[in-house]
Amino acid sequence: MPQIDHPERELLCGGPESYTGLPTMYCPGCHYGTVARVICEAIDELGIKKQAIGVAGVGCHGFMIGTIATDFVFALHGRGPGVATGIKRSQGGKPIVFTIQGDGDLAAIGMGDIINAIGRGEKLTTIFCNNAGYGTTGGQMAPTTLLEQVTTTTPTGRDPQVAGYPIHVAEMLAMLRGTAYSARGALTSRKNYNQTKKFLNLAFQKQMDGIGYGFVEILSACPSTLHMPPNKALKWVEEYMIAEYPLGEFKNVKEIL
Amino acid sequence: MLEKRLINGNEALGYGALYADCRCYFGYPITPQNEVVEFFARELPKVGGVFVQTESEVSSINMLYGAAATGVRAMTSSSSTGFSLMQEGISTLAASELPCVIADVQRGGPGGGNTQTSQMDYMQVTRGGGNGGYHNIVLSPASVQETFELVQLAFCLADKYRHPVIILTDAIIGQMQEGLELHRLDFGPLPDKKSWALTTVGDHDDPGRFIQNAPGILGSYRDYMIRITKKYQEMTEKEVRYQAGHTEDADLIVVSFGSSARSSLWAYHQARKEGLRVGFIRPITLWPFPTQIIRAAAQHTKKFVVVEDNLGQMLRDVQAAVQDKAEVHLVGIAHRHLVTSSGMIFPKTVLQEVKRLI
Numbered sequence: 001m002p003q004i005d006h007p008e009r010e011l012l013c014g015g016p017e018s019y020t021g022l023p024t025m026y027c028p029g030c031h032y033g034t035v036a037r038v039i040c041e042a043i044d045e046l047g048i049k050k051q052a053i054g055v056a057g058v059g060c061h062g063f064m065i066g067t068i069a070t071d072f073v074f075a076l077h078g079r080g081p082g083v084a085t086g087i088k089r090s091q092g093g094k095p096i097v098f099t100i101q102g103d104g105d106l107a108a109i110g111m112g113d114i115i116n117a118i119g120r121g122e123k124l125t126t127i128f129c130n131n132a133g134y135g136t137t138g139g140q141m142a143p144t145t146l147l148e149q150v151t152t153t154t155p156t157g158r159d160p161q162v163a164g165y166p167i168h169v170a171e172m173l174a175m176l177r178g179t180a181y182s183a184r185g186a187l188t189s190r191k192n193y194n195q196t197k198k199f200l201n202l203a204f205q206k207q208m209d210g211i212g213y214g215f216v217e218i219l220s221a222c223p224s225t226l227h228m229p230p231n232k233a234l235k236w237v238e239e240y241m242i243a244e245y246p247l248g249e250f251k252n253v254k255e256i257l
Numbered sequence: 258m259l260e261k262r263l264i265n266g267n268e269a270l271g272y273g274a275l276y277a278d279c280r281c282y283f284g285y286p287i288t289p290q291n292e293v294v295e296f297f298a299r300e301l302p303k304v305g306g307v308f309v310q311t312e313s314e315v316s317s318i319n320m321l322y323g324a325a326a327t328g329v330r331a332m333t334s335s336s337s338t339g340f341s342l343m344q345e346g347i348s349t350l351a352a353s354e355l356p357c358v359i360a361d362v363q364r365g366g367p368g369g370g371n372t373q374t375s376q377m378d379y380m381q382v383t384r385g386g387g388n389g390g391y392h393n394i395v396l397s398p399a400s401v402q403e404t405f406e407l408v409q410l411a412f413c414l415a416d417k418y419r420h421p422v423i424i425l426t427d428a429i430i431g432q433m434q435e436g437l438e439l440h441r442l443d444f445g446p447l448p449d450k451k452s453w454a455l456t457t458v459g460d461h462d463d464p465g466r467f468i469q470n471a472p473g474i475l476g477s478y479r480d481y482m483i484r485i486t487k488k489y490q491e492m493t494e495k496e497v498r499y500q501a502g503h504t505e506d507a508d509l510i511v512v513s514f515g516s517s518a519r520s521s522l523w524a525y526h527q528a529r530k531e532g533l534r535v536g537f538i539r540p541i542t543l544w545p546f547p548t549q550i551i552r553a554a555a556q557h558t559k560k561f562v563v564v565e566d567n568l569g570q571m572l573r574d575v576q577a578a579v580q581d582k583a584e585v586h587l588v589g590i591a592h593r594h595l596v597t598s599s600g601m602i603f604p605k606t607v608l609q610e611v612k613r614l615i
Contacts, residue, residue, distance in 0.1 A: 020464070020465060050458045050459025050460075051457050052457065052458075066475075068465075069458065069464055069465040070457070070458055070465055071455040071456070071458060071465055071466045071467065072455075072465065072467040073322070073326050073455060073467065073468045074467065074471060075322070075323075075470070076345060076346065076349055076470065079315070079316070079322075082311070082316040082319035082322075082323065083320065083322050085309065085320050086281070086320035086322060086323025086326070086327075087326060087327055087455070088323075089281070089307045089320075089324070090280075090281045090324035090329045090331060091456070095456075113312075113316060113319075116311075116312035119312075120309070
């Protein structure tokens with residue numbers, strides 16, 4: 001992609017260069033197809049498709065393996081940063097290695113893995129898809145689920161006395177010394193989309209320049225488990241998720257001392 | 258000229274890996290295999306290799322997964338409890354058909370058990386250990402020299418079958434000092450990894466490769482299972498290895514592996530010196546298990562004694578092999594010379610039991 005095989009037609013717009021051309025496997029209105037697209041566009045803008053290796057985790061985000069046309073490894077649940085470390089280091093640091101992880105994958109089962117990868121000073125990039133719940137398994141609570149949010153495992157809403165508080169991953173990882181870049185974006189408007197793409201470019205660039213870990217959290221809508229039509233799910237992200245999880249950069253350093 | 262060293266089995270694991278051109282090691286400290294981690298931390302940087310001290314055995318096995326996906330020779334090691342933490346990853350490596358080597362220097366179990374020796378992980382390693390009914394070739398050295406050589410063989414078999422290979426040693430083999438002759442073993446040509454290794458789209462011509470740890474999600478699951486079953490059959494037919502003595506001419510055969518086999522070997526030699534018709538079988542591959550040699554011997558030998566430092570694990574495989582054609586006795590953990598975790602099955606104990614049972 002993109003390609004056109006008709007002699008009289010001109011291609012005006014198409015998919016990104018690093019899009020495989022395969023249909024995504026996502027529910028209508030899911031933001032993850034758009035997450036895949038914004039990653040593809042960032043990869044194209046940096047021209048790194050031929051040097052990149054992706055690591056996908058367990059969760060709906062894992063299906064991006066079929067959407068982004070780089071080499072890919074399917075990692076076990078939460079283990080993306082470890083697998084990425086093995087790839088990056090075994091190849092003498094040459095490939096540009098990125099993990100795509102969901103909120104269950106990264107913030108629940110894999111929180112130790114990402115913290116220790118940053119602690120080791122790995123030069124990697126992580127794209128964290130935060131949709132405030134478990135999509136693949138049918139809408140259970142995630143560490144990023146909002147207070148009072150109804151899920152199948154918080155049927156009367158997330159009560160902090162029983163189920164705790166939302167974790168702000170981008171802010172938390174920004175506190176670690178090995179983090180060169182940490183930001184949070186959303187895809188709810190063209191403006192937010194473009195800003196998220198800029199964040200991704202920078203998060204990859206920190207790895208490419210050998211500075212440190214690059215991290216971007218992307219707020220996403222999961223209409224199926226929110227039980228909302230796509231437009232309302234998008235509004236829900238705008239009204240509630242962004243209110244809890246502010247957008248912007250939390251760390252951007254030129255060198256780590 | 259061969260280089261000779263006086264070193265322990267844990268360091269022999271390291272030297273074997275270096276001589277097999279392994280250049281990546283990921284490990285977490287745990288007794289009694291800390292010398293392995295320390296060996297690689299010291300030696301790998303000297304040869305341009307990669308050493309990472311991980312935050313857990315879970316992380317070790319997943320870094321190994323990432324490194325193996327790129328086609329390099331890589332390994333990890335641990336001991337019993339840490340090895341248990343790796344099981345999900347080992348199942349994944351088997352599912353993804355990635356060549357790599359994992360060493361388990363056994364300590365006492367179950368649970369935290371103790372930090373001293375045992376052979377209690379036999380069932381775990383020979384039955385897979387993780388979910389999904391996979392098999393790994395399991396190599397069981399009984400000396401420092403053999404540890405060094407079997408690690409080299411392990412890397413060869415891993416590449417040959419695109420599969421993880423397990424080295425099962427224990428605290429005795431790992432900690433004891435013996436003479437070691439350093440030499441590179443040549444196993445001949447092996448399959449090229451370039452057709453599948455993830456080395457970026459810029460390096461190979463494919464539109465984007467992927468390593469799939471869940472064979473049932475994409476592609477034909479049934480065909481995958483049939484193909485992987487054929488691979489296990491081929492391993493079973495071609496890779497059985499064992500050491501045997503006097504199996505044609507024995508009233509009683511001692512079957513033993515790893516450190517227990519050292520006690521058993523002395524007892525076997527001593528019994529023969531004393532004119533007793535005793536035979537000896539030491540499985541070197543615990544999976545695939547040398548069923549046929551034991552089954553053949555059971556046609557004329559009516560007593561088998563399994564010597565292993567556990568409650569009777571290999572015992573089951575020997576019982577399955579003899580098919581009720583012979584008695585199978587156990588000299589196990591109850592025969593240790595001390596009630597504490599420092600207890601061991603001494604050679605003289607094995608000899609006494611052989612004399613009692615013959």
